[in-house]
Amino acid sequence: MTGDVEPTRLWGGRFASGPSDAMAALSASTHFDWRLAPFDVLQTKAHASMLCRAGLLTEDELVKVHAALAEIALGIATGAIVPTPDDEDVHTAVERNLLELLGDLGGKLRAGRSRNDQVSTDFRLYTRANARAIALEIANLQEALLAQAVAHAETYSPGFTHLQHAQPVTLGHELGKHIHALQRDLERLGDWDVRAARSPMGAGALAGASLGLDPHAVAKDLGLGEPLANSIDAVGDRDWVAEFLFVGAMIGVHLSRLGEEVILMTSREFGWAALDDAWSTGSSIMPQKKNPDVAELARGKSGRLIGNLAGLLATLKGLPFGYNRDLQEDKEPVFDTVEQLLLVLPAMTGMMATLRFDKERLAQSAPEGFALATDIAEWLVRNGVPFRDAHEIAGACVREAESQNIELWELTDAQLLSISEYLTADVQSVLTLPGSVASRNSFGGTAPDRVREQLAPMSEEIKNTRQNWSQ
Numbered sequence: 001m002t003g004d005v006e007p008t009r010l011w012g013g014r015f016a017s018g019p020s021d022a023m024a025a026l027s028a029s030t031h032f033d034w035r036l037a038p039f040d041v042l043q044t045k046a047h048a049s050m051l052c053r054a055g056l057l058t059e060d061e062l063v064k065v066h067a068a069l070a071e072i073a074l075g076i077a078t079g080a081i082v083p084t085p086d087d088e089d090v091h092t093a094v095e096r097n098l099l100e101l102l103g104d105l106g107g108k109l110r111a112g113r114s115r116n117d118q119v120s121t122d123f124r125l126y127t128r129a130n131a132r133a134i135a136l137e138i139a140n141l142q143e144a145l146l147a148q149a150v151a152h153a154e155t156y157s158p159g160f161t162h163l164q165h166a167q168p169v170t171l172g173h174e175l176g177k178h179i180h181a182l183q184r185d186l187e188r189l190g191d192w193d194v195r196a197a198r199s200p201m202g203a204g205a206l207a208g209a210s211l212g213l214d215p216h217a218v219a220k221d222l223g224l225g226e227p228l229a230n231s232i233d234a235v236g237d238r239d240w241v242a243e244f245l246f247v248g249a250m251i252g253v254h255l256s257r258l259g260e261e262v263i264l265m266t267s268r269e270f271g272w273a274a275l276d277d278a279w280s281t282g283s284s285i286m287p288q289k290k291n292p293d294v295a296e297l298a299r300g301k302s303g304r305l306i307g308n309l310a311g312l313l314a315t316l317k318g319l320p321f322g323y324n325r326d327l328q329e330d331k332e333p334v335f336d337t338v339e340q341l342l343l344v345l346p347a348m349t350g351m352m353a354t355l356r357f358d359k360e361r362l363a364q365s366a367p368e369g370f371a372l373a374t375d376i377a378e379w380l381v382r383n384g385v386p387f388r389d390a391h392e393i394a395g396a397c398v399r400e401a402e403s404q405n406i407e408l409w410e411l412t413d414a415q416l417l418s419i420s421e422y423l424t425a426d427v428q429s430v431l432t433l434p435g436s437v438a439s440r441n442s443f444g445g446t447a448p449d450r451v452r453e454q455l456a457p458m459s460e461e462i463k464n465t466r467q468n469w470s471q
Helices: 021-027 030-053 059-078 090-102 104-110 115-151 171-196 215-221 231-236 239-265 293-316 325-354 359-365 373-382 387-404 413-419 425-430 433-439 448-455 458-469
Strands: 156-161 164-170
Touching (some): 030 059, 030 090, 030 104, 030 115, 030 215, 030 325, 059 104, 090 104, 090 115, 115 171, 115 231, 115 239, 115 325, 115 448, 115 458, 156 359, 164 171, 164 433, 171 239, 171 458, 239 293, 239 325, 293 325, 373 387, 373 425, 387 413, 413 425, 425 433
Antiparallel strands (some): 156 164
């Protein structure tokens, strides 16, 4: 503002002077909350309609207000309207533009609402809109993983516990586990949305309004289902913010774990997969390098997402109920979580869609490390040996093979029989990759038919995600 024009403020009548420069700088938030502007316009439009229904705006005035808000929305979208240094927050900036377009009529819209219920409403609208974008990106990643899993339903792969060879599995089974983890994230996001889709409008500063307003109608106009039942809780509740950040952190953790596996698989030591050039980088000094930057950044950003959640919880834990200015600090963690997820999810999708697996090397590695020992034990059980004894016999087989620096399937019939009278030549039938993997045919198991059974519903799940979150 220049000259004699006073800055627009939503408060000030009881103050003899404006805030100091340092106070104004501390209080200002348009440098980060301007991204709420489109939602502040939507909320203001719904509020104006409610004021009209309450007889506080005429029909003609409502038409003018809606036209002005449409003009402001367009200006925000095109960048023609931006906040000024004197705008304390997004609500101030939107009201300033309304006053410029409508004069005193613009000032009528302040009736029956406070920045306390405004900001919570705007924030819910913003977060729900971006939750949709995140859900759709998760569906894209699931689709990329599903295509790889289906293609490798019969590709043999080492299975791990404690990062040690455990039992052979199929690569489709390994990749499928990430699809299921991401599906739980989508379920959590949907569950969160039920609580986020409630309207604080009508709560005012904390006590509601005396102007005959209809919070149920404005909630419906905003697509928020119903108003929050307690006005104090409505302006002070940030459970839904913490929940959103938790879901975001869990998505980050799942991306990090997937990234860690890609880092291992594409390393020279493992050599099970190769990155596409488009989804890797090189070294400024070592010409041979092909670095898994996408996977590493996903792993790194997970810590950032966890930090966003921890920071908000630390802010909330000591606050009395009702609105407190500390709650200004709730937005930047959410904005950052949204931005980081929308950056990393498409990159992870591209990386996984183009990852090339070395089927021969995977198959060669799958039974190594005595990974078929459990197959010996279970073969013995099927032949009447108690598992306690079978476990000891299989362990003795491992000890014998290890002493000779050979694998289990390299033990001769005579060597096996010398370990136990129960280890007849027929035990060799389970000391193969096809035999081992095919035998794991329980529900959820790694046998190829079971893997296809697990993957079959996922196409429909992905389709449902896109349909449900595109609305």
